Amino acid sequence: xxxxxxxxxxxxxxxxxxxxxxxxxxxxxxxxxxxxxxxxxxxxxxxxxxxxxxxxxxxxxxxxxxxxxxxxxxxxxxx
Amino acid sequence: xxxxxxxxxxxxxxxxxxxxxxxxxxxxxxxxxxxxxxxxxxxxxxxxxxxxxxxxxxxxxxxxxxxxxxxxxxxxxxxxxxxxxxxxxxxxxxxxxxxxxxxxxxxxxxxxxxxxxxxxxxxxxxxxxxxxxxxxxxxxxxxxxxxxxxxxxxxxxxxxxxxxxxxxxxxxxxxxxxxxxxxxxxxxxxxxxxxxxxxxxxxxxxxxxxxxxxxxxxxxxxxxxxxxxxxxxxxxxxxxxxxxxxxx
Numbered sequence: 377x378x379x380x381x382x383x384x385x386x387x388x389x390x391x392x393x394x395x396x397x398x399x400x401x402x403x404x405x406x407x408x409x410x411x412x413x414x415x416x417x418x419x420x421x422x423x424x425x426x427x428x429x430x431x432x433x434x435x436x437x438x439x440x441x442x443x444x445x446x447x448x449x450x451x452x453x454x455x
Numbered sequence: 456x457x458x459x460x461x462x463x464x465x466x467x468x469x470x471x472x473x474x475x476x477x478x479x480x481x482x483x484x485x486x487x488x489x490x491x492x493x494x495x496x497x498x499x500x501x502x503x504x505x506x507x508x509x510x511x512x513x514x515x516x517x518x519x520x521x522x523x524x525x526x527x528x529x530x531x532x533x534x535x536x537x538x539x540x541x542x543x544x545x546x547x548x549x550x551x552x553x554x555x556x557x558x559x560x561x562x563x564x565x566x567x568x569x570x571x572x573x574x575x576x577x578x579x580x581x582x583x584x585x586x587x588x589x590x591x592x593x594x595x596x597x598x599x600x601x602x603x604x605x606x607x608x609x610x611x612x613x614x615x616x617x618x619x620x621x622x623x624x625x626x627x628x629x630x631x632x633x634x635x636x637x638x639x640x641x642x643x644x645x646x647x648x649x650x651x652x653x654x655x656x657x658x659x660x661x662x663x664x665x666x667x668x669x670x671x672x673x674x675x676x677x678x679x680x681x682x683x684x685x686x687x688x689x690x691x692x693x694x695x696x697x698x699x700x701x702x703x
Contacts, residue, residue, distance in 0.1 A: 390541050397563030398473040404566050405480050435563050442541075 389442050400431045459485035462577050466490045467497040467511040494518030498526050508535045508577050521546050528555040532697045535576035549659040552700035598638035606646035614669055614703045622675035622700035630660050638674050649686050653679035673700040
């Protein structure tokens with residue numbers, strides 16, 4: 377990691393959110409493009425939808441962990 | 456409603472991959488998009504070019520999003536700002552709305568919700584209020600608010616109620632309803648026969664008040680009755696508020 381060695385978990389989750397957000401945004405945008413094509417290949421759409429669902433699952437796990445840490449009052453080195 | 460090709464968006468984020476992804480997506484939708492890697496560079500663009508909306512991250516080396524928000528609102532309180540924050544950011548949702556942001560998103564965010572928030576924020580003032588149509592009240596209301604005040608001035612001084620450009624704060628002793636819940640409000644001021652009736656979304660909750668700031672809800676206007684719409688517009692113009700949803 378360029379900013380974080382993982383020892384500060386709140387910072388670690390914060391840093392994870394950006395690449396995950398990038399992947400979710402681009403995947404969702406790409407699914408939209410694929411669906412708009414004149415000859416839609418349903419298998420391709422299904423696979424891309426599975427990728428997006430996996431990213432969403434990651435996001436949910438990240439948010440759950442974030443909430444747990446906030447409730448525990450775990451401090452962050454940068455805050 | 457303005458066309459995306461007539462709307463200039465400035466995307467501010469120090470993470471190039473995410474910034475470029477956001478730029479790509481808004482360009483694909485037809486918007487004119489500029490980008491900057493920090494708040495200082497962004498503000499230079501705002502000073503020299505016509506920008507209709509700013510999408511900004513909070514933490515950025517070389518000029519953060521909070522400083523940018525403050526500079527933007529000092530220069531033009533009506534320039535919409537949408538902010539990305541995380542649970543660990545240096546600004547709370549409550550503070551962000553009080554400082555004037557039109558919408559707050561946590562990373563990772565829903566891109567369709569982001570697009571909808573951008574379109575809502577850049578629509579002309581009249582259109583924004585027209586969009587807040589009266590809707591039939593239904594069983595989804597989780598927070599009914601029925602209040603009667605003598606007059607607006609007394610209620611504001613007593614920190615019971617405060618109105619911003621996009622919503623209001625209402626003091627409640629023990630708030631129990633969660634963020635994102637729907638509220639129905641019917642607020643009457645006897646002096647001037649003013650009634651504000653409509654529905655809203657709870658954007659933040661302050662559970663423990665202190666001497667300066669009471670506990671309560673920050674509520675964004677969602678729908679307003681026809682009569683209330685004109686009264687809210689008049690109140691906002693009179694108050695000249697910089698806050699989108701005030702803290703108190």
